[in-house]
Amino acid sequence: MQALAGVDLDVAAGSICAVLGRNGAGKTTAVRILTTLLAPHAGRAEVAGFDVVRDAARVRARIGVTGQNATVDSMLTGRENLELVGRMFHLPRAVARERAAALLERFGLQDAAERRADGYSGGMRRRLDLASSLIAEPIVLFLDEPTTGLDPVARAGVWRAIRELVDAGTTVLLTTQYLEEADQLADTIALIDRGVVSARGTPAQLRAQVGRARVRVTLPDADPGRVATVLDALGPRALPDGRTISVPAPDGLADLGAAVAQLRSRDVVVQDVALEHPTLDEAFAALTGAAAPAPQPAAADTAGAAGAAVAR
């Protein structure tokens, strides 16, 4: 089966791009192609200026990868894991040692440094995994669902670390199922649905793509007379839904003010009037088709087509 049908991504150096999609949308396949783990059957991708197929070795020397599951060697200690990865990037021994120590401290693992990784908690393993993908100071960092399964405190820790990296100039491509994560971290978001980028833009642009703000009026009950009065007050574009009525508010606060004035002039009792901005959740639902069940690919044998450039 084809996991990707056409993915076009372009990530500016020093920014965070979030690839957002449901389970099975093709996020991981895209990351596997960009990290040289899988060759695309068609199309091409460049990372840090190098083609992921023809120049795979050069790409590998410039990227850091943290997969969905922590891939640390559970029988080695935290420090040994970091130094091992450093040595595999051909860092001089002293440099690997020095950076390992610095990373252990930065990720709050210094007390566990000499303990075997199989005794680590899930959050600690994830932090160790992230630290090992940073030891060679990669130009581009790939994070495949870096916070899935983490508790809120651990998640906030990973977010903080990601922001610091980007401030220091690293380019990050992050996949996530969490809208909040994309909203919090990303400069740009690419929405992948069934192997295709179905929308892209800044978080604010994506919200705008779904619709503008609305004024939402909530009544104490769904009394037909009262609903009719409110519909009359809000104009022809107002839509009722039970005891709430909403109307587009392209001018935001000005529209809210006008709506309140209209309601007051008709002397109708309402429970609440509010200006609502569409959430990224709604954007996600609207853009991917909320009712569509997430497709479950049997296996991503076929990588499909991809066109991508990360940090060029």
Add this chain to the structure above:
Amino acid sequence: MIAVEPLDAAGRVRFAVADVLTSVRRYLTRASRQPDLLVGSLLMPIVFVVLFGYVFGSSIAVPGGDYRSYLMSGLFAQTTLFASAAVAVAVATDMKEGVIDRLKTLPITRSSVLLGRTLAGVLTGLPSLAVMIGCALVVGWRPQHGIGEMIGAFALLQLFGFAMGWVGVVIGLHTRSPESADAIAMLPAFLLGFVSNVFVDPARMPSWLQALAQWNPMSAVVAATRQLFGTAQATPAHGVWSLEHPVVTTLAMALLLLAVCVTIGVRRYARVSR
């Protein structure tokens, strides 16, 4: 950071060697963290000597007399089969833990991980070989030829063990869990180990099995070491070419096994992931 990259061909070779050594070191560290496995591999030779040297050996006769002396060359080779199963388990474990996924995103020579694993397999097999040699000396095994032949015999055993390690790699890369890798790797270990001249004289087997036993690489390596040690060369070659020229046969079979398994293993490694 500017990525660390080899400047020329010599640099690439230096990096490749460093990658293999890093990988060997990782596997040796892992081995040192599993003392129970080490104890098991050290006790195994003693169990085998007692079991086959005395329990079965008391009722097994080989032409030429001294069964325990006959047996020991076979048991030296037998330890390499178990080492091969250990390699299969280790490779399957790396896959299961996802370590292979990370290794594949690192700028290391692709084959260095597998080469490191098989070399580490040879190194970790040395302590149990030492115990086996100790047992052999205790039960009366005495090499009759010079030190050169003795070194040659052990070198041949290590080469055979290294080739069997690559068989383990292929098995490990084709199984889905360490448990199934262990179960599957034991099949060739038992088949090669028992349908051979390790424990008995194949001349007494039914003729179809005899052919298998005579052309089994285990039989070749065992016949070769018996020849080099000059110990109870009890198996008459029966006009079988492979057993009349066991050293050449062993070398050829080990190299053939390596050519096939390295090719399959490296290819498979490039494609697998958890």
